Amino acid sequence: MNLRNPWPVLPIVAGLASGLLTGCGTESGDAGADGSGVVVGMSDDVLSTDPASGYDPGSWLLFNNVFQSLLGFPKGATEPQPDAAESCGFADAGTKVYRCTLRDGLKFSNGDPLTSKDVKFSFDRMLKINDPDGPAIMFSTLEKVSTPDEKTVVFELNTPDATFPSKIASGAGSIVDHREYDADGLREDGEAVGSGPYRLDSFANDRAVFSVNEHYKGSAETKNSGVTLEFFHGDQNALKKAVQGAEVDIAYRGLTAEAINDIDRADDGTGGVEIVEGSSAEVQHLVFNMDDPVAGKLGVRRAIAHLIDRDALVRDVHQGTASPLYSIVPAGIGGHNTAFFDTYGARPSKAKAAAALEEEGITGKVKLTLWSTPSRYGPATDQELKAIAGQLNASGLFEADVESVPFAQYEKDIAAGEYGVYVKGWVPDYPDADNFTGPFFGEGNVLDNNYDAGTITEKLLPRTAAQSDRSATEEDFGRIQDIVAEDIPVLPVWQAKQYAVVRDGVYGLEYCLDASTVFRFWELSKG
Numbered sequence: 001m002n003l004r005n006p007w008p009v010l011p012i013v014a015g016l017a018s019g020l021l022t023g024c025g026t027e028s029g030d031a032g033a034d035g036s037g038v039v040v041g042m043s044d045d046v047l048s049t050d051p052a053s054g055y056d057p058g059s060w061l062l063f064n065n066v067f068q069s070l071l072g073f074p075k076g077a078t079e080p081q082p083d084a085a086e087s088c089g090f091a092d093a094g095t096k097v098y099r100c101t102l103r104d105g106l107k108f109s110n111g112d113p114l115t116s117k118d119v120k121f122s123f124d125r126m127l128k129i130n131d132p133d134g135p136a137i138m139f140s141t142l143e144k145v146s147t148p149d150e151k152t153v154v155f156e157l158n159t160p161d162a163t164f165p166s167k168i169a170s171g172a173g174s175i176v177d178h179r180e181y182d183a184d185g186l187r188e189d190g191e192a193v194g195s196g197p198y199r200l201d202s203f204a205n206d207r208a209v210f211s212v213n214e215h216y217k218g219s220a221e222t223k224n225s226g227v228t229l230e231f232f233h234g235d236q237n238a239l240k241k242a243v244q245g246a247e248v249d250i251a252y253r254g255l256t257a258e259a260i261n262d263i264d265r266a267d268d269g270t271g272g273v274e275i276v277e278g279s280s281a282e283v284q285h286l287v288f289n290m291d292d293p294v295a296g297k298l299g300v301r302r303a304i305a306h307l308i309d310r311d312a313l314v315r316d317v318h319q320g321t322a323s324p325l326y327s328i329v330p331a332g333i334g335g336h337n338t339a340f341f342d343t344y345g346a347r348p349s350k351a352k353a354a355a356a357l358e359e360e361g362i363t364g365k366v367k368l369t370l371w372s373t374p375s376r377y378g379p380a381t382d383q384e385l386k387a388i389a390g391q392l393n394a395s396g397l398f399e400a401d402v403e404s405v406p407f408a409q410y411e412k413d414i415a416a417g418e419y420g421v422y423v424k425g426w427v428p429d430y431p432d433a434d435n436f437t438g439p440f441f442g443e444g445n446v447l448d449n450n451y452d453a454g455t456i457t458e459k460l461l462p463r464t465a466a467q468s469d470r471s472a473t474e475e476d477f478g479r480i481q482d483i484v485a486e487d488i489p490v491l492p493v494w495q496a497k498q499y500a501v502v503r504d505g506v507y508g509l510e511y512c513l514d515a516s517t518v519f520r521f522w523e524l525s526k527g
Contacts, residue, residue, distance in 0.1 A: 036526040037226040038506060041242050043234050043254025049192040049203055050181075051174035052126040053134045057253075057427070057517070060171035065210065065227075065521045066109075067174035067194035068218055070100045070119065070153070071165055073516035075523060078334070078431040079470075080169035083218045084114070084195065088165060091154070095162045095468050098155040107215035108177045109199035116147035121178040123155075129186060135172035138429060141465075160466035162473075166430035197222050197522045206231050210521065223508060223525040243273060243501050249526060250509060251501040252519065263501055273503050278513020281330050282496040283436070284322075284377060284425045286370075286388070288489055291450040292420035294368055299360025301488040303353035304421075305344045307395050308388060314494060317384045322494035327481045328436055330495040332515050334470055335433035335477030339485035340492055350395045357397060368392070368400045370421050373410040377425035384493075385423060414448050424490075431515045433477040434464060440490065451489035456480050 046062050048054035054063065070088060071080035082088060088100040106114035123145050130136045141161040146154045157164065167173065180193040190203040197220045198210040211226040230248055232239040240259040243251040244266060255263075263273055286304070288295040295301065310324035323331070326341035344352075357366065372385040385402045392398035405413070413419055424447065428435045438461055439446045441453035460480050464473040484490065498513040511523035 036224065037228060038224050038250065038521075038524045038526050039228045039230060039248045040250045040252050040524075041230040041232055041239050041248035042252040043232045043236060043239055045231055045233060046203070046208065046229075047133070048186075049190055049200065050187040051122070051135075051171065051176060052129045053131045053186050054171070055133055055135050060517070061229075061519045062192070062200070062208070063171035063174045063194075064196070064518050065198045066192050066196045066200050067171075067176065068106075068114075068196045068216075069169055069171075069173035069175065070102075071169035071173070072219060073169055073431070073518050074219060075511040075520060076514055078515060080165045080430075081219065083169075083220075084119075084175060090162075090468055095160040095164070095466055096157045098157070098164050100153045100155075102151045102153070103217055104151075106195055106217055108180075108193050108195045109213045109215055110177065110180070110193055111215060112177050112179055112193075114175065114177070114195050115150040116153045117150070118178050119153045119175055120145040120147050121181075121183065122175045125176070125181065125183050126172075128184065131186065135170075135429075138167050138170075138172050160462070162465055162468045162470065163430065163432050163434045166432050166435075170430050172429065196220075198227065201226075206233075220520070220522040222522040224521070227521045227524065243503065246503060249503050249506045250524070253500070255499070255501065260499065260501065273501055276500050276502055276509050276513065278498040278500075278510060279332060279515050280496045280498040280513070281333060281431060281436075281515040281517070282425065282427045283325055283328075283330050284423065284493050284496075285328070286491040286493060287422050287424050287447050287449050288491070289417060289420050289422075289449050290452070290489060291417060294366065295420035297360050297362070298488070299356045299358075299362060300366055300368075301491070302344075302356035303366070303397060304392065305340065305488055305491055306349045306353040306356060307392055307397070308491065308493070309348045309391050310493060311346065312391070313384055313387055317380050317387050318494065321499065322496045325492040325495040328440065328484055328490060328492055329433045329477060329481055330436065333428075333431055333433055333436065335474045335481075337478045337481050339478075339481040343485045348391065348395075350397065353395060353397055365399045366397060368398055368421060369419075370400060370402045370423075371410070371413075371419040372402055372404040372423055373407045374404050376407045376410075377423060381423060417448075417450070427517060428515070432470065433473065434461075437461065437477065437480050438465075447490065449489055451487070453489075456483060 044058040046058040047056045048059045051063050068084040070085040072083035085100040086103045091097040091099045126136050141157045141159050143158040144156040177193045192200045197216050199213045201209040201211050208229040212222050236254055236259050239251050242248045288301055290296050314322050326338040329336045370385045370389055372382050374382050382404045389400040389402050392400045442457040460476045464476045467473045502509050505527050507525045508523040512519045
């Protein structure tokens with residue numbers, strides 16, 4: 001997902017690790033479709049209820065539950081499966097024509113029929129509005145949408161794109177009612193009309209209320225009578241108190257290490273709350289401006305790669321809530337390798353770092369500023385960058401410091417090329433190696449680091465995009481990762497884990513925390 005709006009890491013204390021659960025509740029705790037409503041608290045805001053605009057985690061949480069896409073990601077899946085569609089597939093061997101047939105009897109939550117006209121309207125509208133904070137950027141390959149009949153949608157692409165099914169399975173593929181939305185402008189009344197498992201009953205500054213959509217026809221089976229989403233606007237202490245005081249059933253996002261530790265101590269094993277761990281494909285990188293007079297030197301970047309101690313960062317800064325990352329494609333995503341581990345190892349080496357600098361002709365200490373922004377990529381970002389600077393300085397080869405600036409200024413300065421080394425986080429739009437590579441390279445990429453990707457953009461990415469059998473792309477994605485490890489335009493640091501706090505008697509949360517980043521309201525139940 002857009003680098004501007006990643007999911008923050010939830011750092012917790014190392015002593016808590018033994019008490020973490022990978023699953024909370026089981027199928028036997030299912031309360032059924034008539035079960036009680038569930039209250040979820042989170043620190044993020046929902047920035048938009050209109051799918052043509054929202055490209056942030058809070059908004060996509062709403063989209064994934066209120067709107068339907070042609071395809072979706074079932075729990076634990078990384079391959080999209082039919083939802084509003086009865087079937088979908090490429091109509092040509094070149095993966096440039098994609099055809100979907102809709103289910104019978106689809107309706108929006110207001111009772112309006114959903115036909116191919118609504119699907120075409122939704123994509124045409126999103127692309128026409130082209131909101132800078134929206135997902136239109138994901139569909140640069142989409143040339144035309146046609147509707148041969150009420151049940152058939154045909155997408156014509158301007159270049160082969162085998163990841164197109166995953167793109168339309170995301171929140172960006174949300175289908176809206178053409179009778180309810182302006183083709184030329186965004187909806188700003190805080191309402192939403194979709195055909196997903198839930199309908200949005202009300203949306204206010206502090207709360208959104210959802211009920212089961214009786215008209216829904218798709219793959220999800222709802223296990224509660226509705227969900228209330230409470231917004232805490234970054235107030236982590238209030239969110240902690242709310243889950244401890246049973247004001248919310250689930251604290252989904254935004255709790256600090258101290259907050260989760262307090263909850264664990266207060267519970268003291270006597271029951272009441274549990275801490276749930278799930279998988280995540282969120283990653284964080286150091287990014288190097290290739291035009292910078294210092295960071296632009298390969299020897300400097302290689303020296304940093306030889307000195308960074310990811311294990312220490314994960315242990316001391318992130319308190320076990322992340323894993324060391326040794327490639328731009330994270331573990332759990334098809335095609336992942338360990339290119340940076342293979343090239344630079346896991347243990348810091350002053351000797352190899354010194355040799356890399358010497359080969360570059362550098363004999364004195366390297367003066368370097370690491371640029372950070374305080375909270376956009378997690379509350380421990382500044383602390384992490386200071387720890388990395390400390391690791392570099394401890395070698396005696398660097399004289400590094402850290403500067404932290406507000407995010408709005410941070411983005412402007414990066415675009416202007418003012419930083420040599422800076423931090424970026426990334427959350428995938430869809431769980432495919434393409435989404436961890438394609439957005440980083442080529443014209444208009446999200447890193448803004450002046451890297452000439454050469455073979456990556458000219459040969460390897462186009463070849464992977466044309467391959468409908470995603471398992472057949474692993475060799476090319478492996479080569480991309482190897483090239484990045486050789487050139488080091490970015491340095492992978494960590495891959496996050498997801499955490500949430502849930503009260504006893506609430507089930508299904510483990511099905512909401514996986515690499516697809518889909519928080520499935522319908523899997524939650526309350527006994």
